[in-house]
Amino acid sequence: MGMIAEYLMVDEETLNKLMELDNEELTNEIFEIEDSEKFPCIDIDKIWDALHCFLTGVSAANPIEDDKLSEAIVGVHNFNIEDEDADFVTCTENEELEEIIKALENIDFENLSANFDPLILKKNKVYPNGIWQEDKEVLLKEFRTALDEILSFYKQALQTEHHIIVSIL
Template sequence: MGIQAVYLSVDDAALKRLGEAPAEELLDLAEALEKADCPQVGLDKLWDGLHFLLTGVSASSPIEGNPLSEAVVGVQVFDCDDFIACTRSEELPAIVAALDTVSIDEVLAAADFARFRKAKLYPKIWTDDPVQLKTELEAAFRELRDFYHVCATEQRHVLVSIY
């Protein structure tokens, strides 16, 4: 199955529980929220490629203070073995504004998948059909952007889990 990214819309109570939980319980709490029908978006395996497309670097090297990077990897990373991060509702307007400035058609037109391969992005799919990859990346971008809009409008937080 591989490493996948899931973005959950969580309320204040859920975020507080996560913030107070011991590190060894964070993954179980995140999975429980995922199964509890929290509004969510899954980017499957495209998270690293989307981060690279938007920022020019792998998600393994997040750019602090860059809202496009933070859209993919979150703002505050929890101290645990798995990658779990959150973006608080008050941080969402800057991320939404940055996502809204992206002309995804232009960005994809300039995408060079040889650069994705050279950067050794996860997973090793960047030799696949470029038209299909662009279609998948466009769908992932639009779904994530729309999800952030909803979370910002509803003043909810975003929990990011990549594992």
């Protein structure tokens, strides 16, 4: 199976409810919300760590605080931060989306692509292991697709005054 990054739009009431839950309850509730289809949800499958490295130069295992491109992939506020064994679940509040959207819109994808060497993924021990062996053009196409999906999703959340939950499970 493997770890997949999912992005879930939620309203204020749902976000507040989720913030009160411990790790296991939180994960279960996120799955229930996704299954209910009450709120929009997207996933970028297993490309999340490679995409983070493509945009920032480092693995998502080392999120960069206050870096809008890092936050676009892994979210801003970590749930259950005191629990080292907790699943990776974060939120980005609606008022934080505008700056993240601007950063995504300002990506010079062609320049990043021209300078991209898949071996940087190996050097940074990016998940999933061996992804750097994929064809560079295939990876770049996956990055572009994921970025387009995330940008569109974040714009929709901003417009509808929703928050984003990022879960990498």
